[in-house]
Amino acid sequence: MESDMQPDQSPLSPGDEGPPDAPGIGEDTCRACHGTGSVEGQRCSVCNGTGKVLQGIGGG
Numbered sequence: 001m002e003s004d005m006q007p008d009q010s011p012l013s014p015g016d017e018g019p020p021d022a023p024g025i026g027e028d029t030c031r032a033c034h035g036t037g038s039v040e041g042q043r044c045s046v047c048n049g050t051g052k053v054l055q056g057i058g059g060g
């Protein structure tokens with residue numbers, strides 16, 4: 001008889017909570033130009049025409 005019921009243990013290490021693959025810090029698609037690098041025919045001033053922006057830590 002299995003009277004000793006064990007709690008639901010995941011194969012992952014204990015204490016390792018949170019999303020395994022968070023976006024984190026890095027390049028992100030420019031929201032101003034949606035990654036196109038230009039807005040209304042003009043070079044995007046937000047990403048300087050690169051279509052990507054850098055995400056900083058902490059944020060303001």
Ligand SMILES: [Zn+2]
Pocket residue numbers: 030031032033034035036037038044045046047048049050051052
């Ligand atoms: Zn842009």
